[in-house]
Amino acid sequence: MYDQLTEELKKSNTTLVAVSKTKPISDILSLYEKGQRVFGENRVQELTEKNGSLPKDIQWHMIGMLQKNKVKYIAPFIACIHSVDSLPLAKVINKEAAKNDRIIDVLLQIKIAQEETKSGYDFNKLRDELSEIITLKNLHITGVMGIGTWTSEESVTKTEFKNLVEYFNELKTDFFSTSSHFKEISMGMSGDYQLAIEMGSTMVRIGSLLFGARY
Numbered sequence: 001m002y003d004q005l006t007e008e009l010k011k012s013n014t015t016l017v018a019v020s021k022t023k024p025i026s027d028i029l030s031l032y033e034k035g036q037r038v039f040g041e042n043r044v045q046e047l048t049e050k051n052g053s054l055p056k057d058i059q060w061h062m063i064g065m066l067q068k069n070k071v072k073y074i075a076p077f078i079a080c081i082h083s084v085d086s087l088p089l090a091k092v093i094n095k096e097a098a099k100n101d102r103i104i105d106v107l108l109q110i111k112i113a114q115e116e117t118k119s120g121y122d123f124n125k126l127r128d129e130l131s132e133i134i135t136l137k138n139l140h141i142t143g144v145m146g147i148g149t150w151t152s153e154e155s156v157t158k159t160e161f162k163n164l165v166e167y168f169n170e171l172k173t174d175f176f177s178t179s180s181h182f183k184e185i186s187m188g189m190s191g192d193y194q195l196a197i198e199m200g201s202t203m204v205r206i207g208s209l210l211f212g213a214r215y
């Protein structure tokens with residue numbers, strides 16, 4: 001599956017985040033040996049444990065909800081945080097990045113699904129807070145992230161992806177027209193990555209399709 005998927009993604013120049021949450025070190029190593037370097041996790045403890053026992057050139061992406069008091073554990077090594085959804089969280093990441101003498105890549109997670117449970121910024125709130133977020137010197141804001149509704153109705157997902165692309169374009173124009181970093185749209189998972197790419201995704205987060213179902 002990995003070889004086929006990377007072939008497919010290469011054509012559209014899309015970055016693969018291999019989502020390895022709940023999967024053992026051996027599964028990660030077997031993709032690493034095939035050349036994969038970007039892996040995604042959604043829990044801080046699992047992330048720090050795996051980082052400690054795997055090769056140092058892995059780029060770890062945090063894709064799950066992040067509590068402010070846990071940022072310090074990942075700040076020394078994390079390559080990208082996909083789940084920035086508040087000003088206080090952005091400030092803490094900035095502070096911890098500075099302590100580690102680093103600049104951390106972050107994506108602004110925007111709520112696109114209708115479901116109540118899905119995290120992410122309300123777009124208008126994000127617009128209000130962004131003028132302050134962009135002043136944080138130890139963050140590179142590299143783009144946006146969204147999670148679509150869990151549904152088999154393609155039209156629903158399509159509308160949500162379209163909205164995320166529109167949000168990205170609006171932010172690019174209004175806040176990042178001179179930024180060379182703001183270029184990523186992280187959208188698409190195992191079930192909808194092809195649609196996501198058609199709609200303009202630059203980064204897909206794929207777990208079960210690569211590693212098998214999680215239990």
Ligand SMILES: *Cc1c(COP(=O)(O)O)cnc(C)c1O
Binds near residue numbers: 064147189191205
């Ligand atoms: C688990 C997870 C994924 C991967 O889901 P799959 O359906 O297994 O590909 C992608 N994004 C986020 C935020 C996740 O938590």
